[in-house]
Structure formats: structure tokens, C-alpha cells
Amino acid sequence: MDPEFGHFESEMNRGFLQLFVLGMLDSPTYGYRMLKTCEGLGYRVEENTLYPLLRRLERMELIQGEWNVTGGRPRKFYVITPLGRDVRVRLLDIRRAQNKILEKLEQGNREEDGHV
Amino acid sequence: MYDNLENYLREVHHFLPLKGSDEILSELRSHILERTEDAYGVIDEESLGKAIEDYGSPQRVAEKYLEGCHVISPGFRRHLFLYTGMLFVLHTALTITAWFFGTDMLILPFFYVPRFSGVQSLFYLPMALIYDFGLTAFVLYLVTQNKGEARLPWPRFWKGADKPSPPPKPGRAGLLSLLIGFGVVAAVFFIFRTVFFATIDLKDPQPLFDPRASLYFSLILLAVFGSEAAAYTVRLFHNSHSVILVKNGVILILLWLAWNYPFEITVHGPEEVDVLGFATAGLVAWTVLAAWAFLKRLTLSWREGSSLVRESE
Numbered sequence: 001m002d003p004e005f006g007h008f009e010s011e012m013n014r015g016f017l018q019l020f021v022l023g024m025l026d027s028p029t030y031g032y033r034m035l036k037t038c039e040g041l042g043y044r045v046e047e048n049t050l051y052p053l054l055r056r057l058e059r060m061e062l063i064q065g066e067w068n069v070t071g072g073r074p075r076k077f078y079v080i081t082p083l084g085r086d087v088r089v090r091l092l093d094i095r096r097a098q099n100k101i102l103e104k105l106e107q108g109n110r111e112e113d114g115h116v
Numbered sequence: 117m118y119d120n121l122e123n124y125l126r127e128v129h130h131f132l133p134l135k136g137s138d139e140i141l142s143e144l145r146s147h148i149l150e151r152t153e154d155a156y157g158v159i160d161e162e163s164l165g166k167a168i169e170d171y172g173s174p175q176r177v178a179e180k181y182l183e184g185c186h187v188i189s190p191g192f193r194r195h196l197f198l199y200t201g202m203l204f205v206l207h208t209a210l211t212i213t214a215w216f217f218g219t220d221m222l223i224l225p226f227f228y229v230p231r232f233s234g235v236q237s238l239f240y241l242p243m244a245l246i247y248d249f250g251l252t253a254f255v256l257y258l259v260t261q262n263k264g265e266a267r268l269p270w271p272r273f274w275k276g277a278d279k280p281s282p283p284p285k286p287g288r289a290g291l292l293s294l295l296i297g298f299g300v301v302a303a304v305f306f307i308f309r310t311v312f313f314a315t316i317d318l319k320d321p322q323p324l325f326d327p328r329a330s331l332y333f334s335l336i337l338l339a340v341f342g343s344e345a346a347a348y349t350v351r352l353f354h355n356s357h358s359v360i361l362v363k364n365g366v367i368l369i370l371l372w373l374a375w376n377y378p379f380e381i382t383v384h385g386p387e388e389v390d391v392l393g394f395a396t397a398g399l400v401a402w403t404v405l406a407a408w409a410f411l412k413r414l415t416l417s418w419r420e421g422s423s424l425v426r427e428s429e
Binding site: 048067073074075 | 139142143144146147149150151154171172176177180181183
């Protein structure tokens with residue numbers, strides 16, 4: 001991939017991933033399973049991006065983590081907090097508004113191209 | 117326990133100066149084991165080695181956790197170089213002066229330039245530059261770690277410097293109390309030839325020092341009082357930072373004289389009290405405060421002067 005484009009992509013993904021993670025944590029789950037869910041949805045997330053993000057969200061009290069031993073292996077399970085839900089609603093509103101703006105912009109560009 | 121994995125986690129830990137890093141490593145261990153099992157069907161040193169390679173270098177992994185944790189805020193980058201430059205100019209001036217006069221130079225609490233020859237001073241300057249850089253970086257590090265928003269001064273060298281607020285307006289009552297204080301100290305001095313006493317017996321007061329030292333230090337103290345009163349009087353008519361700067365400079369010279377007394381001192385105080393030790397500690401504290409006040413007023417006078425130049429243009 002073009003390295004400069006990769007930079008733009010990771011910048012865009014940064015905000016999206018926060019929202020995506022908050023969206024996945026209505027029921028408790030752990031990092032590896034989240035990555036598998038992402039892959040299943042066709043969204044590739046780097047492991048060493050996801051875990052620092054989970055830690056930051058936990059520090060901000062948007063999610064809550066708890067260690068559990070399942071299948072003989074200790075895993076840290078995360079779940080969204082009430083504060084996290086509020087933030088998620090607001091972030092979704094912002095995302096929808098941004099999408100509408102982009103659609104309008106695209107539509108304007110198409111119309112301009114049609115006139116030319 | 118797998119050596120590959122534990123060595124890798126140890127290296128990540130080396131780059132991870134965070135509270136709770138043990139928990140991060142536990143989560144990382146759990147993830148890598150699960151991923152290895154999933155990808156290769158078996159967990160052994162070889163499969164772990166491949167999984168670790170895919171995960172990334174320990175430094176890169178640790179840095180992802182440290183995003184946003186700055187040692188020095190990026191906003192202070194220009195300050196780091198400008199302040200280092202200013203300190204180095206000051207350090208160089210001190211070095212040249214020390215070399216020229218063949219003496220050592222000291223500005224408390226940060227600068228000490230020893231006495232040395234011209235060639236030695238050339239070797240000293242690179243070290244001074246590293247010191248100045250380190251000192252500036254240390255201060256900016258403390259400001260950054262304090263997490264507050266700080267607007268550090270940014271001198272603009274005559275063009276565009278912000279005009280500082282004037283010093284507090286002096287009042288006649290303040291002047292009167294200063295003059296009364298000065299009068300009392302002066303009267304005590306003229307009666308007893310000293311203002312330092314070992315006892316407070318008014319009928320037979322005992323001087324703290326021998327006559328020569330008493331006269332010398334009392335005159336210095338009187339001169340400090342005199343400069344305070346004179347500066348205060350001038351400020352009634354022309355209230356500016358430069359007046360206070362001159363007064364602070366005079367006080368620094370007087371303190372220099374106090375440090376460099378040209379005789380032996382005999383103390384008449386009680387034997388169980390280390391009078392000279394206390395006096396020296398007090399003088400150190402006073403000199404540090406006076407040096408700080410002088411530097412602060414120097415900056416304010418500089419800004420005051422630059423704004424006057426700008427207004428006249």
C-alpha cells in the first residue's frame with residue numbers, strides 16, 4: 001500500500017475504531033474475540049492498536065475490564081459503562097452528521113461535473 | 117513458561133514506563149498464546165516465535181501504549197531551543213568575564229563558572245551548552261508533567277513583546293512606614309555603631325560582632341534599607357520596572373560585598389549557638405531570592421523597554 005495513503009487510513013480508522021469498540025461491548029468480551037469479530041465483518045484491526053485503545057478507554061471509564069479464567073486461560077473481559085453508552089450515542093450522532101455532510105459535498109461535486 | 121514469549125515481554129516492559137504495565141503484559145501474553153494456538157494449532161517455541169514476529173517489535177508495541185504521554189509537550193519545542201540559547205549566551209558571557217578577571221563567577225542557584233585559562237574555557241563551553249540544554253529540558257519536563265496549560269514567556273527581542281502590567285502603585289503610607297523603619301535602624305546604628313546585637317538588654321546591649329564587622333555589616337544593611345526607600349520614593353513619580361531593577365541590582369552588589377568581607381570576624385554571641393552558620397544560611401537564602409527577583413525584573417524591564425520602543429516607532 002502507498003505509505004502516505006496508509007497514514008490517512010490509520011488517521012481515519014483511529015476515530016472509527018473507538019466507536020466500533022464501544023459498539024461491540026454491550027456484552028463482555030475480550031481482545032482476541034473482538035479482533036475475530038472485526039475480521040468477520042471485513043474490518044482489519046491491528047492487535048497492537050486495539051489493546052492500547054482498550055486501555056485508554058478503560059482509563060477514561062468508558063469501558064470496564066475484569067480478569068476471568070475461561071478455558072484454562074486468563075483473559076481480560078471488557079464491557080461498556082453507562083458513561084461509555086452516553087459517549088457512544090454522541091459519537092454516533094457526530095458520525096451520522098459527518099456522513100451527511102460528505103454526501104452533500106459529493107452530490108454538489110457530481111452536479112458541478114454534470115454542468116461542465 | 118516459554119522463553120521466546122517471556123523474553124519478548126521483558127523487552128516490551130523495558131520500553132513501557134507505565135503504572136499497571138504488569139497487567140498490560142499479562143494481557144499481551146494471553147493474546148499471543150491464543151493467537152498462536154489459533155494460527156498454528158500448537159503452542160511451542162517455534163510457533164510462538166512466528167506469532168511474536170508478526171506482533172511487531174517490542175519498542176513499537178510499547179510506544180502504542182505511550183501515545184499522548186509526552187516527556188516534553190510538542191508545544192514547547194521552540195522554547196527548548198530558545199531558552200537553551202539564551203542560557204548559553206549568559207553562560208558564555210560569564211565564562212568570558214571569569215577568564216578576563218581571572219576569578220570564578222556565580223549566579224545563584226544555577227550558574228557556577230570556575231576560574232580558568234582561555235584554553236580551558238574553550239573546553240568548558242561545550243559542557244556548559246549540554247548543561248543548559250539539560251536544565252531547560254528538565255524545567256520543560258516538569259511543566260509538561262504538571263499537566264496544566266502553561267503559557268511560557270516568549271521574548272521577541274524588541275519587536276512585538278507584550279507590554280507587562282506596571283508594578284503595584286506605591287502609596288504615601290508605604291513610603292512613610294519605610295522611612296520610619298529606615299530612621300529607627302539608622303538611629304540605632306548612630307547610637308550603638310551596630311544594628312546586630314547578641315542580647316536584647318536595652319541598658320547594656322552587647323554587639324554580636326567585633327567593632328569592624330559590626331560597622332561593615334550594619335552599613336550594608338542600612339544601604340539596603342536606603343536603596344529600598346530611595347526606589348520607593350522615585351516610584352511615586354515614575355513607577356516602572358526599570359527603577360526596581362536598578363534597586364535590585366544595587367542590593368545584589370551589597371550582597372556581594374557582604375559575601376566578600378575583607379577581614380576575620382569575631383562573634384560575641386552565645387557559644388551554644390552557631391551564629392555564623394545561621395548568618396551564612398540566611399545570607400544564602402537572601403541572595404537566592406535577590407538573584408531571582410533581579411532576573412524576573414530584568415525580563416519585565418526588557419518587555420517594558422521593547423514596548424516603549426514600539427510605541428515610539
